[in-house]
Amino acid sequence: MSDKVSSAIQKLWTSYSKNTPQSLQLIDTYLVFILFSGVFQFVHCVLVGTFPYNAFLAGFISTVGSFVLAANLRIQTNPDNAGEFKSISPERAFAEFVFCNIVLHFFVVNFIG
């Protein structure tokens, strides 16, 4: 039973690394990075409580927001989805991603205090 699961995972991994274009793989690693950042911050909050609550919220919301924006970028730059996003080229998607991230960072820095 367990080796079936492990072989399935192995197959998924090889297929992923072969078939996914490099740009998407880069974005995927960025997504994992953001995810772990958020998870570690949440664990710290659970351990020691929410004393500077605004600081915790700012950090956590920044990870959540960045994750959402990066996922959006991945969706929009995926060549398989090109049919749905005719008017938005990948470069434009990337520019919007950059702009939204800057706005998010500005609000997060405001809220950290």
Added chain:
Amino acid sequence: MIRSLINIISWRAFLLVLLTSVLVQADDFVISDVKIAVTTSESVRKLYESIPYPSSFDKPIQLTSGDDFKMIFVVNDKQTQKGVQPHQAFLTLTSEKNGNQIPIIIRVRENGKSKVELDMKSAPDELLSSPGNYSLDLIIGTFSYNDPLKYHVGTLEIDVPIQSSGPSPVVYGPKPEIHHIFRPDEKLPPIWLSYSFMAIVLIPWVFLIGAWAYIGVNVSLLARAPESSLMSILFLGSLLAIEILFYNYWTHLNIFQTLTWLTGLSIVAFITGQKALSDVQKWRSLGLR
């Protein structure tokens, strides 16, 4: 001569009319059915007398500790001889030794009947700490009546042991100072825990850089086309400058300076970004990426 006589008579007559008119308008109180009773602490009736108003009770009334002094009377209006309820009714005990006055408020019912009680068990401290003779007066007044009533009922002889209670309690003086204690600061987690979590949260960066290096961020095109690579470098540099600006905003800038810098840097980022990204698009369409 007749004329001066008439003048004198008319002046006197005028005064008489004035006085009687004042007298006729005067509202007065009259007390009736005054009875006093003193009961000891063992409920033995020590004294029971009825006093005809307006004369006072001639013998001093003796009160020791534990006694209960009661007085009932009826307040009437002099004109109508009917019971009235005055606005203010007090029984004052005036010390003959030092002139201290102790008031006792009397509740008068609507028909004028009233009852007042002075229980030595619950008497005010000023009375219990200074024995001696006290003059007992009944004071009645109402706002619409011109003449209040002060009726000397009798003399009270308070017989309590002299208490050297030290300095008498100051009733209307400054109270003790209140020292406000501010809410204690929130407890912070131990510092080693905070530092270790700071390190833990920065680990994903290491993972990211490692993974990007592994997958191979391709910078090969940068070498081939220097001017557009310049644009890319400038674009990324302006983004980095914006992040540094945000860090400065967190540490020491205020929002107006930040917004000023931000507008400048965002214009730079926009221009370089547009150029760089259009170059990337050109490469993509040419199939170079």
